[in-house]
Amino acid sequence: MPQTSDTPAVLYIDLHLIHEVTSPQAFSVLRERGLRLRRPDLTLATMDHSTPTLTEQVFGGAPITIESAAKQVRQLEINCAEFGVELLDLASDKRGIVHVIGPELGATQPGKTIVCGDSHTSTHGAFGALAFGIGTTEVGHVFATQCLLQSKPKTLAVTVDGRLAPGVTAKDIVLAIIGQIGVAGGTGHVIEFRGEAIRALSMDERMTICNMSIEAGARAGMIAPDETTYAYLKGRPFAPQGEAWERAVADWKTLPGDPGAVFDREVKLDASTLEPMITWGTHPGMVTGITGTVPAASDDPVFERALSYMGFEAGQKLAGSRVDVVFVGSCTNSRLTDLRAAAAVLKGRKIARGVQMLVVPGSQQIKKAAEAEGLDQIFKAAGAEWRESGCSMCLGMNGDTVEKGRYAVSTSNRNFEGRQGVGARTLLASPLTAAASAVRGSITDPRELL
Amino acid sequence: MSAAPKGFEAVTSRTVVLPRTDIDTDQIIPARFLRTTTREGLGQQLFADWRYLADGSPNPDFVLNRPEAAGCRILVGGRNFGCGSSREHAPWALVDFGIQAVVSTEFADIFRANSLKNGLVPVIVDQATHAWLLANPGVEITVDLKTASVILPDGRSAPFPIDPFARYCLMQGVDQLGYLLSKNDEITAWEQRRAARGY
Numbered sequence: 001m002p003q004t005s006d007t008p009a010v011l012y013i014d015l016h017l018i019h020e021v022t023s024p025q026a027f028s029v030l031r032e033r034g035l036r037l038r039r040p041d042l043t044l045a046t047m048d049h050s051t052p053t054l055t056e057q058v059f060g061g062a063p064i065t066i067e068s069a070a071k072q073v074r075q076l077e078i079n080c081a082e083f084g085v086e087l088l089d090l091a092s093d094k095r096g097i098v099h100v101i102g103p104e105l106g107a108t109q110p111g112k113t114i115v116c117g118d119s120h121t122s123t124h125g126a127f128g129a130l131a132f133g134i135g136t137t138e139v140g141h142v143f144a145t146q147c148l149l150q151s152k153p154k155t156l157a158v159t160v161d162g163r164l165a166p167g168v169t170a171k172d173i174v175l176a177i178i179g180q181i182g183v184a185g186g187t188g189h190v191i192e193f194r195g196e197a198i199r200a201l202s203m204d205e206r207m208t209i210c211n212m213s214i215e216a217g218a219r220a221g222m223i224a225p226d227e228t229t230y231a232y233l234k235g236r237p238f239a240p241q242g243e244a245w246e247r248a249v250a251d252w253k254t255l256p257g258d259p260g261a262v263f264d265r266e267v268k269l270d271a272s273t274l275e276p277m278i279t280w281g282t283h284p285g286m287v288t289g290i291t292g293t294v295p296a297a298s299d300d301p302v303f304e305r306a307l308s309y310m311g312f313e314a315g316q317k318l319a320g321s322r323v324d325v326v327f328v329g330s331c332t333n334s335r336l337t338d339l340r341a342a343a344a345v346l347k348g349r350k351i352a353r354g355v356q357m358l359v360v361p362g363s364q365q366i367k368k369a370a371e372a373e374g375l376d377q378i379f380k381a382a383g384a385e386w387r388e389s390g391c392s393m394c395l396g397m398n399g400d401t402v403e404k405g406r407y408a409v410s411t412s413n414r415n416f417e418g419r420q421g422v423g424a425r426t427l428l429a430s431p432l433t434a435a436a437s438a439v440r441g442s443i444t445d446p447r448e449l450l
Numbered sequence: 451m452s453a454a455p456k457g458f459e460a461v462t463s464r465t466v467v468l469p470r471t472d473i474d475t476d477q478i479i480p481a482r483f484l485r486t487t488t489r490e491g492l493g494q495q496l497f498a499d500w501r502y503l504a505d506g507s508p509n510p511d512f513v514l515n516r517p518e519a520a521g522c523r524i525l526v527g528g529r530n531f532g533c534g535s536s537r538e539h540a541p542w543a544l545v546d547f548g549i550q551a552v553v554s555t556e557f558a559d560i561f562r563a564n565s566l567k568n569g570l571v572p573v574i575v576d577q578a579t580h581a582w583l584l585a586n587p588g589v590e591i592t593v594d595l596k597t598a599s600v601i602l603p604d605g606r607s608a609p610f611p612i613d614p615f616a617r618y619c620l621m622q623g624v625d626q627l628g629y630l631l632s633k634n635d636e637i638t639a640w641e642q643r644r645a646a647r648g649y
């Protein structure tokens with residue numbers, strides 16, 4: 001139902017993903033008002049944020065040590081059972097981070113409207129879906145009506161041309177984009193990423209880009225579907241099969257906008273000029289090339305405060321600076337290709353003494369696939385910890401945290417104060433940069449180790 | 451959260467000012483406090499890492515802990531307030547603390563949408579008004595929904611944009627879920643067309 005001058009549009013939701021943190025209060029609304037969950041068949045639940053990553057806690061019967069986390073996990077089980085929602089529970093071999101499992105199972109498809117009570121729902125836009133994060137009240141709206149009230153957003157085209165140099169990845173592209181347009185540059189907009197460099201990316205890499213749209217302020221980011229998209233989805237359990245598949249692909253081919261489409265704004269970037277990127281401050285827009293320095297001065301009003309929080313000096317060179325913790329994981333960079341990239345750097349090497357490295361696959365299926373290739377052996381031999389899937393150190397809700405004052409190179413998406421633990425200092429980078437920094441125990445340009 | 455928040459036409463209060471830009475939802479309420487299954491009591495943890503010292507005692511330097519902040523219902527924040535995660539715990543914590551309106555020049559989209567559903571008014575003012583409010587903490591102002599404007603102590607007013615439907619819901623205390631439920635027939639019709647696609 002379209003938008004009018006007095007009322008917002010009513011938007012039907014094709015896929016509603018839920019997890020333990022932002023759903024309990026919405027289930028309570030259904031109960032209090034005596035409502036049914038309208039479409040359990042379009043709803044899929046997983047547990048990821050507050051779940052443990054230690055194998056003995058996931059499978060060994062050892063209790064989840066944080067009582068409130070255990071309660072939240074239990075509550076999701078109760079809610080899904082009561083309202084008939086399919087749940088990938090702690091023991092499920094399909095469980096994982098909500099934005100990893102949707103695509104992996106083939107539930108994420110072109111043209112769908114997809115929501116989740118989580119801002120990184122923008123990830124699913126990599127398939128040409130309209131996907132965005134919502135709050136818990138809206139989770140309740142979707143439960144009860146499968147619909148949301150929405151106003152039309154503005155559009156922003158981000159065109160990335162040129163070819164990436166070796167050692168430079170999708171993560172570096174998106175960090176460079178955020179550095180260019182700023183953390184509020186996309187507010188009120190949906191971003192379409194396009195251009196030669198985007199077309200050349202795999203689905204894993206496209207997800208990394210769309211994942212961080214929200215870090216530029218945009219609720220949603222999209223990439224037009226193409227052969228790469230269809231090849232990824234074909235045969236996945238939730239994807240259409242047989243004759244329905246043919247029909248779906250025929251429909252999906254009509255989705256991409258016409259070449260002359262007009263956007264409210266446009267931004268351009270040349271991928272061939274990029275180097276590996278790393279953040280130095282307390283939001284993802286405070287970012288520079290790995291051979292660069294912390295700016296000497298900035299008109300960002302939080303510049304001084306960010307420097308003092310991070311313990312950096314204005315103008316300081318970043319490469320060579322101390323690293324205590326390395327985290328490879330999160331819905332930004334925990335897919336199989338990310339793990340392969342980190343393993344390629346670590347193979348035959350050891351991480352530096354005193355560095356703690358955590359490798360947390362995005363899903364149990366990725367974990368299994370990585371083990372089948374022997375990646376876990378490479379990580380363990382290098383001295384890294386190999387864990388069960390989940391959000392883990394991305395936000396530290398499950399107790400995987402970085403201690404106060406320590407420097408963590410992280411493949412996640414947010415370097416806000418305290419994001420990885422009270423007083424933790426986060427530097428966002430690609431899996432290649434993270435692994436190289438683990439080897440040296442200092443911020444390292446991965447091209448030196450490739 | 452069964453019913454919509456009570457409707458109101460205006461909020462008049464002294465302001466409390468947090469001048470930082472890009473105040474993200476991890477600051478408004480850190481992740482370790484999201485392991486809750488209810489929405490009550492989150493005001494305790496509002497801005498926890500700024501508000502409390504390492505030993506858990508209140509940080510006397512933090513503006514919300516100063517005596518003059520007591521009872522303030524309007525928070526003035528820096529540009530791009532509420533960026534980051536979709537956690538509705540952020541507006542819940544603000545409302546539980548007693549805040550009814552946040553004033554800035556720009557809000558993150560999801561925070562803004564969440565606020566409007568919880569009786570918290572995100573007020574977007576022009577640069578000049580914002581600069582004046584930042585420079586004059588503690589003044590009494592009115593956020594008036596009827597005229598969609600902020601009324602300053604000298605009687606000047608600055609308009610703010612607000613979606614008409616959201617404004618109506620805030621003023622009447624209308625619950626948007628009720629509105630959506632009233633569209634049941636149209637939703638069902640759409641579901642039938644959608645099913646005909648066959649995939």
Ligand code: SF4
Nearest residue numbers: 120330331391394395
């Ligand atoms: S991995 Fe991090 S960003 Fe992604 S859903 Fe989990 S907590 Fe959110």
